[in-house]
Amino acid sequence: MTVLRLRGFDIRKQYLNTQAQNEVLQAVRAVAETAPVFSPMTPYGKPMTVRMTSAGKYGWFSDASGYRYVRTHPSGTAWPDIPSPILDIWRAVSGVDRLPDCCLVNFYGEDARMGLHQDRDEADFSWPVVSVSLGDDGLFRIGNTTRGGKTESVWLQSGDVVVMGGAARLTYHGVDRIRFGTSTLLPKGGRINLTLRVVD
Template sequence: MHSDLFPETLAPWREDIVPGAVVLRAFALADAASLLDAVARLVVAAPFRHLQTPGGQTMSVAMSNCGTRGWVSDRRGYRYAETDPASGLPWPPMPAALAGLARRAAAAAGFEDFAPDACLINHYVPGSRMGLHQDRDEADLTQPIVSVSLGLPAIFLFGGATRSDRPVRLPLEHGDVVVWGGPARLFFHGIAPLKDGHHAATGACRLNLTFRRAL
């Protein structure tokens, strides 16, 4: 609520989840407008699309990528690719505004020298969700994950080392950033079905920027 009414006065603060995982509340709020402008340009070059899982299901979240590599999924499996399968062209370069925010957030969470080479851009509409999963397709699992929330609020599910571990439910607002690595790097996580709503910055959707070091 405060972020909608008084965005310019909300100071960032930190919430620890488990060792190695933190929520940086309002960390990206001051940069949100420039991030959204950058995303709007990126998805002209690499439009959102609904990927297929190896099992043949269509993901409810629409996705795109920027950086030297992009995460893709189809019947052949989950992987990173240097080119967009839809166009055959390289993914658009990662804008400095995005990479800079990711580095600052990682450092604020205790992970220095993070240099992301991939940014997944996820587009959620009401009803879309992300099931519990691990981020394990990256070559260097010592590097953290940085996840930026923009637009509609969401419930972030953060579990443990096994799928059966009961996840905690963490509300995320526009401008919040979650960072996890170290002992929490392979913890299961996801997003509960997005609720109906409207946000002044994005309308009836949520955008999520997830930064990784793929190689």
């Protein structure tokens, strides 16, 4: 494992070995079975290209009313618990005692992207955000704490873990593109990103 430091983000390359990645993947599949993935509508009327679901007390959600955390899947059922292999990653890298109450699961197909944004729907920005990459490579872009200005990019690969904390907690970030088929972890290709957060 090597650690990159980019604009305050801790990027742990190849943090999870293949066995650990498969264990987490199994857990994610179970989550998606209970809480099927969906493409949220943005508040300005266009659907997101990323498909998503969540685990934990809260799930991230978006529609015409805006971005927010909700207690239930669109179907009305509670989100499944965050699987323990995923909580173990948080315990190992977050540096805090409290556990996350949301695990957002993002599925990126070949043409999925995520525009530059801040994670700012949580109550307390002093808690870090932890991101886990599985499957195909994704081009991760890191900007500034305000819109505009120069950005830097890094390819995230399966097994990489990113910790966004401290001054970097409100840094703009996004995913510009997926290198479809670069990993064998997901038989059908695509990228999965897990985002662990303390919401309230």
